[in-house]
Amino acid sequence: MTEQQAGGPGTSTTARSVLKIDGLVAGYGGGDVLRGVSLEVAEGGITCVVGPNGAGKSTLMAAISGLLRPRLGSMVMDGQDLAGRSPRQILRLGVVQVPQNHSLFRDMTVRENVELGGYILSDRSLTARRLAAVFEIFPQIAGWSGQKAGSLSGGQQRLVEFARALMLEPQLLLLDEPSMGLAPKILRSVFDAIRQINAAGTTILLVEQNARAGLRLSTNGVVMENGRVRLSGTGREVLENPEIGALYLGGAVSSG
Amino acid sequence: MTALLRTEGVHKAFGGVRALDTCTIEVDEGTVAGLIGPNGSGKTTLFNVITGYNKADAGEVYLADRRITNSAPDKVFALGIGRTFQLTRIFPSLTVMENMLVASQHSRTGARKRAMEQLEFIGIAGYHAALAGTLSYGQRKLLELAYVLVADPAIILLDEPAGGVNLSLVNHIANRIRELNAAGKTFLIVEHNMEFVMGLCDQVTVLDSGTVVAAGPPDIVRTDRRVLDAYLGEDIEEPEDDPDSAEDE
Numbered sequence: 001m002t003e004q005q006a007g008g009p010g011t012s013t014t015a016r017s018v019l020k021i022d023g024l025v026a027g028y029g030g031g032d033v034l035r036g037v038s039l040e041v042a043e044g045g046i047t048c049v050v051g052p053n054g055a056g057k058s059t060l061m062a063a064i065s066g067l068l069r070p071r072l073g074s075m076v077m078d079g080q081d082l083a084g085r086s087p088r089q090i091l092r093l094g095v096v097q098v099p100q101n102h103s104l105f106r107d108m109t110v111r112e113n114v115e116l117g118g119y120i121l122s123d124r125s126l127t128a129r130r131l132a133a134v135f136e137i138f139p140q141i142a143g144w145s146g147q148k149a150g151s152l153s154g155g156q157q158r159l160v161e162f163a164r165a166l167m168l169e170p171q172l173l174l175l176d177e178p179s180m181g182l183a184p185k186i187l188r189s190v191f192d193a194i195r196q197i198n199a200a201g202t203t204i205l206l207v208e209q210n211a212r213a214g215l216r217l218s219t220n221g222v223v224m225e226n227g228r229v230r231l232s233g234t235g236r237e238v239l240e241n242p243e244i245g246a247l248y249l250g251g252a253v254s255s256g
Numbered sequence: 257m258t259a260l261l262r263t264e265g266v267h268k269a270f271g272g273v274r275a276l277d278t279c280t281i282e283v284d285e286g287t288v289a290g291l292i293g294p295n296g297s298g299k300t301t302l303f304n305v306i307t308g309y310n311k312a313d314a315g316e317v318y319l320a321d322r323r324i325t326n327s328a329p330d331k332v333f334a335l336g337i338g339r340t341f342q343l344t345r346i347f348p349s350l351t352v353m354e355n356m357l358v359a360s361q362h363s364r365t366g367a368r369k370r371a372m373e374q375l376e377f378i379g380i381a382g383y384h385a386a387l388a389g390t391l392s393y394g395q396r397k398l399l400e401l402a403y404v405l406v407a408d409p410a411i412i413l414l415d416e417p418a419g420g421v422n423l424s425l426v427n428h429i430a431n432r433i434r435e436l437n438a439a440g441k442t443f444l445i446v447e448h449n450m451e452f453v454m455g456l457c458d459q460v461t462v463l464d465s466g467t468v469v470a471a472g473p474p475d476i477v478r479t480d481r482r483v484l485d486a487y488l489g490e491d492i493e494e495p496e497d498d499p500d501s502a503e504d505e
Contacts (some may be wrong), residue, residue, distance in 0.1 A: 029393075031422060052487070053295065053448040054419075184490055209295065210489030248487045249478045250450030 015042040018172055018203045019064070019095075024073035024083075026063045032071070033059040035227035041172065045219035046194065046204045048235060050211035052248045055224040057207040058100065061176045064205070065097040066090040077172070091120065094171030098161045100180055106150025110141060110160050113149050117167030127167070134163045137200050138193070155186035159193050166197065173197065175206045179213070191217055211248075215239040223247055258320070260285035260442050261306070261337070261411055266315030268301055268466075275301040277466040279315070283411065283459075288433060288443040290453040290474075293463035294487055299446045302463070303413055307339050308332045319411075338409030340400045340417065348389025352380065352399055355388050359406040371406060378402040378432060394425045401432065411442040418452045430456050454478060462486060 017040035024037040033056045041047045049057050062068040064075060066087035075082040082090050096117075104113045114134060118127045135142035141163050144152060149160060158178055165173055175194065179187050191213060198204050208214030215221045221238030223231035225247045231238055238244065259282040268276040276298045283289040291299050304310035306317055308329040317325045319335055327335070347355055356371035375381040380398045383391060388399060397417065404412055417433070418426045430452060433443060447453045453460060454474040461471040464486035470477050477483055 052450065211487075212489045212491040214489075216491060244488070245479075245484045248450070249483065250454045250474075 015044055017041060018043040018077060019082075019205070020074075020076045021064075022074050022076070024060070024063060024070050024075065026059060026068055026070040026073075028059075028068070033227055034063065034070070036073070037224070037227070037229055038073075039222050039229050039232060041203060041205050042220055043203055044198075044201070046198050046206055046217060046235075047220040047222065048206045048208055048214040048218035049222045049224060050208055050214055050238075050244075051224035051230075054226075056227045057224055058176055060224070061097060061174050061205075061207055064090075065095060065174060091168070094168070095174065096165045096168050096170035096172075097174035097176065098165050098178065100176040102154070102157055102161070104149040104157055104160055104164075106148065108149060109145065110147055110149055110152070111145035113160055114141065114145075114163045114167060117164030120168070130167050130169065134166045137166065137196060138163050153186070155182055155189055158182070158190050162193055162197060166202070170202060173202050173204045175204060177207055177209055179208060179210050187213065211244070212239065258285055259283060259318075260320055261444065262318040263302065263306065264316045264318070266302070266305055266317070267313045268298075268305055268310060269313055275466050276305065276312075276315075279463070279466055280468060281461045281471070283442060283444050285442055286437070286440065287458040288437050288445065288456055290457035290460040291444060291446045291463065292448075292450075292453055292460060293469075294489075297463040297486070298466035299463055300415060301466070303339060303415060303446065306332070307337060307413065333407065333409075336410035337413065338404040338407055338411070339413035340404050340415050346388050346396055346399060346403070348387065350388055351385055352388055352391070353384040355399060355403060356384075356406055359403045367406075371402075374402045374405045377435075378405075379428065394421045397421055397425070397429070401429065405436070409441075411444065412436075414443060414445045414447075416447055417445065418447055418449045426452055 019041040022038050024034050025032055027033040037060060049060065051057055059068065063070050064082065066082065066085055070083050073083065077093060080093065115127060115131060118130055121127050138159055141160055144156065149157060152160065178190055178194065182190060194204065194217060206214060206218060215235045215238055218235035221233060221235040222229055223238060223244055230247050231241055231243060261283040263279055263281050266276050266279040279298065279302060293299055301310060305312045308327050311326045316323060319337060324332055324335060347358065352375065353371060356375065357367055360367040360371060372381060372384065375384055378398050378401055380395055380402065383395060391399060401417060417429050426449065433456060437443060445457065457474060459472065460474050460477045462469050462477060462483045469482040469486055470480045
């Protein structure tokens with residue numbers, strides 16, 4: 001809240017926050033990577049976090065999904081603090097992460113991989129309904145359903161990973177650098193898929209190394225640097241803020 | 257000034273992926289040069305080509321006026337190019353001193369004494385008898401630096417010397433580099449910590465997709481639009497042609 005710059009006249013929505021992070025401090029071993037991160041994820045939107053290498057973007061994702069326990073701060077969703085909960089509990093609260101590295105089981109079929117996303121669902125008919133709903137969003141994946149996941153291209157595998165994550169109808173979908181390792185041409189189809197998921201009603205928190213493409217796609221943007229939020233606003237405001245260059249290349253005016 | 261190290265139009269592909277594309281850089285003698293660029297831009301591949309760990313598909317590498325393209329790593333090393341490997345060349349089950357002696361295999365006489373001097377200069381002499389594997393991450397970064405000094409190379413290639421270390425250690429490392437540079441060593445440094453690079457280097461070369469997109473003093477490079485483009489990424493929504501040459505600065 002403290003770092004948030006109120007959206008200017010360009011802000012059209014006053015959406016409520018699905019996740020409110022306040023003063024988050026987290027790290028590995030002795031050092032803190034996140035050094036007091038505060039940000040909000042607007043419900044129904046795409047919030048994109050960008051920033052130079054080592055800014056703490058992936059660490060933030062790990063903290064939200066419970067893979068890394070924060071030392072300080074809160075992450076409140078639906079009145080519940082995610083801080084200190086296990087990844088499994090956080091998953092049950094509706095936060096699903098698509099990891100940065102490819103994570104499909106290559107020797108299993110696409111359909112089996114997608115179904116695995118619903119492994120915590122106890123009701124088989126619910127699983128079937130969810131699968132049908134996911135295939136409706138991504139008809140192309142239904143077409144690949146009998147193929148081995150390992151036979152798909154990198155971009156296709158990404159889409160299957162998205163579909164797998166949607167099996168739990170997440171309240172918040174975390175995407176950690178979905179463009180990682182993909183050629184620019186493929187990137188477009190992955191970004192189109194992100195837009196489709198969002199249009200179907202899922203709130204997304206996206207970490208992206210292609211800052212321009214990520215911010216343009218997003219309703220909200222956040223620039224992290226050195227473990228802190230340095231800029232925030234609508235995607236467009238952040239994209240057009242000249243300060244963003246200084247945050248990437250050094251020489252930023254205000255130093256943490 | 258003469259270029260101590262120079263690459264000319266180096267190409268290198270892995271399978272279908274072009275890692276270096278007409279890559280031409282120069283490092284002037286007596287300078288601290290920086291090599292930056294986004295993830296995957298080819299920085300480490302260029303280090304590997306210079307030091308003989310990867311063969312160039314095309315192009316040349318020169319040390320002073322000597323062509324060293326695709327020379328074997330040990331030969332490149334013997335000719336005076338030292339480099340670090342992001343910790344991978346440290347033997348954890350040997351002591352710090354033993355690690356140093358491994359590095360000095362080419363010159364045995366007085367090796368121990370010189371190794372101790374290097375460790376003192378770098379600031380970890382107190383750990384000479386400790387197993388390298390017991391050192392903290394920061395101490396290992398320092399050992400890595402001491403290790404490369406043993407052979408007294410003319411030019412030192414450092415791969416992320418400040419990666420993952422705390423601010424006071426970053427400053428310590430920067431000061432050691434400055435002192436070595438004042439004593440005549442030339443450096444080429446790959447590093448993501450921009451404050452470190454921009455504060456330390458005389459010249460900075462920026463790679464993107466294996467090609468040099470800018471080179472010059474830090475303050476010039478920092479404000480170059482092509483550098484910003486490299487770091488902030490291609491805007492895939494509006495595929496406009498880059499009006500590259502039209503309006504620089």
